[in-house]
Amino acid sequence: MSEQDTLLKVDREKEQAEEQERIVQQISSELHISIKQVRTTVGLLAEGNTIPFIARYRKEMTGELDENELRNIEERAAYLKGLEDRKREVVRIIDEQGKLTPELAASIKKAAKLQEVEDLYRPYRQKRKTRASVAKEKGLDPLATWILSQPKGGDLQQEAARYVDPDKAVDHVGDAIQGAMDILAEGFADDAVIRRWIRTYTLDHGSILSEVKDAEAESVYEMYYDYRELAKKMPAHRILAINRGERESILKVGLDVTVEPIHLYMAKQIIKGSSPLQPTLQAVIEDAYKRLIAPSIEREVRAELTAKAETQAISIFSGNLRSLLLQPPVKGKNVLGVDPAFRTGCKLAVVDDTGKLLEVAVTYPTAPHNKTREAAAKFHELIDTYGIQLIVIGNGTASRETEQFVAHIIDEHKSADLAYLIVSEAGASVYSASKLAQEEFPELDVAERSAVSIARRLQDPLAELVKIDPKAIGVGQYQHDVSQKILEDSLKAVVESAVNHVGVDVNTASPSLLSYVSGVNATTAKNIVKFREENGKFTNRKQLQKVPRLGAKTFEQCVGFLRIPGGIDPLDSTPIHPESxxxxxxxxxxxxxxxxxxxxxxxxxxxxxxxxxxxxxxxxxxxxxxxxxxxxxxxxxxxPREELPLPIFRTDVLKIEDLVAGMELQGTVRNVIDFGAFVDIGIKSDGLVHISQLSNGFVKHPMDVVSVGDNVTVWVLSVDTKKGRVGLTMREPK
Structure with missing residues (x-):
């Protein structure tokens, strides 16, 4: 390497170190975490350590930062690294155009957001053909400059006459003036300071408007048929609802803002003193805003509102998913799983207390077949043969009809140990049709696999639900309306966190479960299972080092989360890392x-x-x-899940017609959203506890009070039998 190359390398390394330090200091300032903690975390991540590993086994180094704080640092570091890369790219492009000034370079370097960089770059970005670019080709740039100089005694008509040139398609004075005005309008629209002020003003003072396209149409968006709300106060679920209505061509959505303050601000930035050209510049300002600035600012503001709404929706989905994954396992019970249906019948799957499949069957207790006698005989046979203690019914089609049938079976059986439970079957069909399910149960059909999944997800929710794409589990709101990449990354992080929080029995875990263990990828997970099958159960953690593709770094990251109950060393069944x-x-x-x-x-x-x-x-x-x-x-x-309360088991059916205002019930929280929580009280549809009814005190967000899976006491507020809706309260009636 030459001396010059060496010097260049040293300069690059110095520049990278300075950039890294800028990023660390900015994250520290934004997140209110010490510079030392941020610097250490960024360094640990750069070395290939995972968030669960750092949170659990590097507490002294990070000052006991939790997983959320570590992920926030990771996300901000990635964003700011991308921002620095974009800054370099923009500086390079402008410099190649010969237009980079020291002041502009300093402004770009100082920018704290990507939007600020794009605003500064906007005047230098290659544009498609515009009215301004056409005017510049006609040689009207000097006229625009002259107008902007605002001469006190200038005559616009006289000055513009100098630029009349039919050969350049400037046939008369009006063409010249209009072209110059177009150039100025684009310049004003590209001004970074003006755009930043207007964007902020619009966010603070603009209102979202929505109206229906077809006044006769009926839809779920009726409340938005003639709707107006201040943009900055609009909650996430309403933003996403209106966006969906617009995409479905039911709603017409816009952004309304009072333009006079914007015109006034722009005039103060552009018009200096008195000049005969002031009315011309005022006209340019109004044209620049209406034609060029307003449409793009509206897109940017709505995009920003949507991004914030998506972040909120994803946060809620993630919180609900974590609560669902960490539901306590129901151990020591033989379970009969039921995947209900009308025409194709109820698919049954018996699993023992370890989740092993013992038998599958199909019965037809509901319409259109109504073979209740044969179905009852089969249920009683399975209950007696396998000592069934719990019947688990999926909450899909025909679930409530099947529930009534099962309640009758329990009443007939007269066993104090027999109960039933309805569980969410969200994602069961996704799993049952997957390659993983085909490999696990090649001899079963799709519906039979679904029944197995329904039974198992009660015995060990985490082990079963990790087999399903998190997006299909259905414990959120508007999950199909958000960035699927961000949603996928967020949910994957939640599953990873839950799996490592609980720990994994390396001798029983499926490849799906193992793949979420810190440092373990899908290939390594399969290799662990293959090694186990070929060599017998692991008896100590050191044996993991013999698994193909499980190197020293992976071993370090995963070994503390992999447990060996009954192994040679009792410490191998604990979360204690071998390094300790x-x-x-x-x-x-x-x-x-x-x-x-x-x-x-x-x-x-x-x-x-x-x-x-x-x-x-x-x-x-x-x-x-x-x-x-x-x-x-x-x-x-x-x-750690054993400390949580078990789900509510039922033996009889409750119908909506049985409910009266003031009735006290026990229920299970099924979903938490921005405006409340849906609670399963044992009827066909979950009841809604509105945010205002969650507590006697002020509730900022429902997730501060309840989580998915919580067992709660509720009282009936209202019953709408026609629509099948029940309003509930958690505020005890006086």
Missing amino acids: YSVVNQLFKELSIAPKELGSKDTAARLAEADAAPLADNLGVGVPTLRDILESLQRPGRD
């Missing part, structure tokens, strides 16, 4: 604990009484890490 095993051994010596005593009540009590701070000093380990170790040793093999 030596610390545990020293801890046992300090507390005089024998490893074989792990799991006993006496040992758990002694570990709970241990003071982490002085022990950490003695052991040469950080206090956060030692706290985690002590907690993990108190209950080795503990499933």
